[in-house]
Amino acid sequence: MRNALLIASFGAVALAGCGERAKLDVAEGFGPDPRLPAPVKTLIPTVNIAERTGWPAGGMPTAAAGLRVNGFAAGLDHPRWMTMLPNGDILVAESNKPPKPKEAKSGGLKDWFASRVMKSAGAGVPSANRITLLRDADGDGVAELKTPFLTGLYSPFGMALVGSTLYVANANALIAYPYVEGATRIDAQPRKIADLPAGRNHHWTKSLVASADGSRLYVGVGSNSNVAEHGMAEEQERAAILQIDAATGAKRVFASGLRNPVGIDWNPESGALWTSVNERDELGSDLVPDYMTSVRPGGFYGWPWSYYGQNVDARVKPARPDLVARAIKPDYALGPHTASLGLTFSDGARLGPALANGAFIGQHGSWNRKPRSGYKVIFVPFQAGRPAGAPRDILTGFLSSDGKALGRPVGVQIARDGALLVADDVGNVIWRVSLPARPGAAGSAG
Numbered sequence: 001m002r003n004a005l006l007i008a009s010f011g012a013v014a015l016a017g018c019g020e021r022a023k024l025d026v027a028e029g030f031g032p033d034p035r036l037p038a039p040v041k042t043l044i045p046t047v048n049i050a051e052r053t054g055w056p057a058g059g060m061p062t063a064a065a066g067l068r069v070n071g072f073a074a075g076l077d078h079p080r081w082m083t084m085l086p087n088g089d090i091l092v093a094e095s096n097k098p099p100k101p102k103e104a105k106s107g108g109l110k111d112w113f114a115s116r117v118m119k120s121a122g123a124g125v126p127s128a129n130r131i132t133l134l135r136d137a138d139g140d141g142v143a144e145l146k147t148p149f150l151t152g153l154y155s156p157f158g159m160a161l162v163g164s165t166l167y168v169a170n171a172n173a174l175i176a177y178p179y180v181e182g183a184t185r186i187d188a189q190p191r192k193i194a195d196l197p198a199g200r201n202h203h204w205t206k207s208l209v210a211s212a213d214g215s216r217l218y219v220g221v222g223s224n225s226n227v228a229e230h231g232m233a234e235e236q237e238r239a240a241i242l243q244i245d246a247a248t249g250a251k252r253v254f255a256s257g258l259r260n261p262v263g264i265d266w267n268p269e270s271g272a273l274w275t276s277v278n279e280r281d282e283l284g285s286d287l288v289p290d291y292m293t294s295v296r297p298g299g300f301y302g303w304p305w306s307y308y309g310q311n312v313d314a315r316v317k318p319a320r321p322d323l324v325a326r327a328i329k330p331d332y333a334l335g336p337h338t339a340s341l342g343l344t345f346s347d348g349a350r351l352g353p354a355l356a357n358g359a360f361i362g363q364h365g366s367w368n369r370k371p372r373s374g375y376k377v378i379f380v381p382f383q384a385g386r387p388a389g390a391p392r393d394i395l396t397g398f399l400s401s402d403g404k405a406l407g408r409p410v411g412v413q414i415a416r417d418g419a420l421l422v423a424d425d426v427g428n429v430i431w432r433v434s435l436p437a438r439p440g441a442a443g444s445a446g
Helices: 002-015 109-120
Strands: 068-073 079-084 090-094 130-135 145-150 159-162 165-169 173-178 191-195 206-210 216-221 240-245 251-256 261-266 273-277 289-294 332-336 340-345 358-363 376-383 392-396 409-414 420-424 429-434
Touching (some): 079 420, 159 206, 165 206, 216 261, 240 261, 261 358, 273 340, 289 340, 358 409, 376 409
Parallel strands (some): 079 409
Antiparallel strands (some): 068 429, 090 130, 173 191, 206 216, 216 240, 240 251, 273 289
């Protein structure tokens, strides 16, 4: 046992910073037709961890020209996801990966090293298992109330309010609570709507949106592996968006082949469901680009057998050319290994005409690309319900000059006043992006 630990420790040191360097500029991995070079096979995967440090006193990210940023709420515990309530209150899920069940099979040294990588990158903290309420009653752009709203959860992530029912997607189940507008805490016992895939939880987040009439709930569920290396039996109802009947809990796979569909939102122009997807690793620094795409009912998007449409991943055995032939090409690539998690459309935003129609994406940032990618919030313009142009940086500066992670953006949410809120799970802050205050305007909020 001691020798095995020594070997593992040596491997962790040897792997840190190892691997091949990107041949392409990261910008070539964006847009409807990203450049997809040949896969790169290396003896050991590329590992280029941005060590977590957090923000120095007074530190903050940099907003794009014409915008300003301020801290909306600080002192949180790994804030990941947000939703806005009708009165303008913001709920934020303070959450992280749950412990692996004893019955879950170990992936050996690879799983051990992956856990070390995540810890160094800031993702190894225990889950607070809490949803916190933030309230900015005086409208100055800073939440003066920060209070526990729901506690004792199991790695909560997605939230959706339908009428007087608040739905919460835990890592293992979709549950519901009664909600009264203006409440600052819920103490009622939850009602389980449906079980969700759990177990190993290679990807643990469960994002959530409701249909317009509230009768159906859509849950994004990531894969249990990189490319099904543990077998497809562990991938049941995974790498998919599930549709769940709110009244009965009956569920079906709405769309599949989506390795890790985290952000999900309704396009306000077309009414289509869109998702941001984290793609596979270990094909090199230039592959595979994460993407966002409209989601077709019954659509198949390739994972694990192919990527970005019908580009075959030769590592996956047995081959399934019948499924590859059905794989839908995504709408818009978001760069290789950017970890594009957050997705929200700009409906309701008051950030100027250039940002009035499009999608904001929180890019959590790479751990396996040289040079690093992501670590920012971007905006992709839309026209007639479709992406229409190059991305624009909205919030940057999450990496220090020496490559340390000061923060990592995750969820993005439009606030009632039209500002953009960004959850930073390394800085433990919710940032607020707004237009500068007009001279003579009341209050200091932008």
